[in-house]
């Protein structure tokens with residue numbers, strides 16, 4: 183069986199403007215800069231590593247299509263979709279919704295191609311055209327709730343693909359495992375009262391959005407218990423992340439027994455990321471991917487679709503994403519050349535305060551059934 187892989191050059195053409203994190207504003211001392219922190223070159227470099235290393239020859243290329251409006255509307259409000267489309271026609275584009283998520287003219291088409299890329303990989307996995315797959319899409323999606331974009335996300339790509347899998351392809355139960363370093367608040371809110379979609383977010387405690395992603399946010403109504411948040415302390419490395427996956431994510435997936443696992447795969451827990459303070463290396467990403475694959479073999483025939491979320495170090499994101507894709511494909515072609523540096527940092531052993539948070543959240547798995 184094969185591993186699907188999807189990228190489109192248009193993702194690399196997303197225009198994030200001349201701000202750094204906030205828009206450039208000389209009045210408050212914010213200079214313009216060549217690369218916004220969410221500039222798509224980070225993802226383009228990951229794709230080029232996949233090609234240049236020869237990993238591409240072990241993958242089945244999938245082609246994205248644009249998500250249709252009716253597909254976006256399964257998740258988003260008509261007002262949000264209309265506003266993005268209309269701002270996208272302006273000469274200089276617009277903003278996804280929070281003032282720090284700029285997109286250029288034509289940004290609607292790039293965002294629908296990102297949502298459509300997630301759809302294509304999820305469809306291919308569900309339909310058995312590939313065993314598992316990786317959608318290297320841009321812009322990211324997991325912060326976007328129904329009625330707005332935020333945190334560099336325009337449309338919630340993974341949620342759009344999951345809704346289609348549920349409602350069109352008839353997949354009974356889907357689990358979304360989000361290891362982007364920031365809270366998957368948009369995905370949480372979209373599936374808040376839906377017991378057919380388990381959402382699990384492992385993130386840095388109160389990183390972004392502010393005051394979001396606490397353990398007590400567990401879903402509502404019939405969905406109570408089907409949202410798990412694991413807010414890890416800053417400074418958590420490979421040991422803490424692997425403990426979290428093995429002791430919270432894997433038992434939750436076993437208890438829920440989904441028919442499909444979607445990983446919202448952010449690379450920003452990496453040790454060189456500018457927007458968070460975790461210490462994960464390519465070894466950690468490899469281990470987390472393998473743990474999800476192993477439990478997927480038990481519960482859903484190995485059906486895993488990974489959808490790219492954040493990741494802001496152009497230096498290290500490519501090697502972390504590469505490790506995930508290699509693991510999906512079951513090959514090992516390239517040693518991470520930066521591992522001697524990031525793996526040599528202290529902080530990779532599980533610390534008691536990290537274990538305590540994981541163990542507390544692990545108790546909530548008992549309510550999944």
Ligand SMILES: [Zn+2]
Pocket residue numbers: 362363364448450491492493
């Ligand atoms: Zn993130």
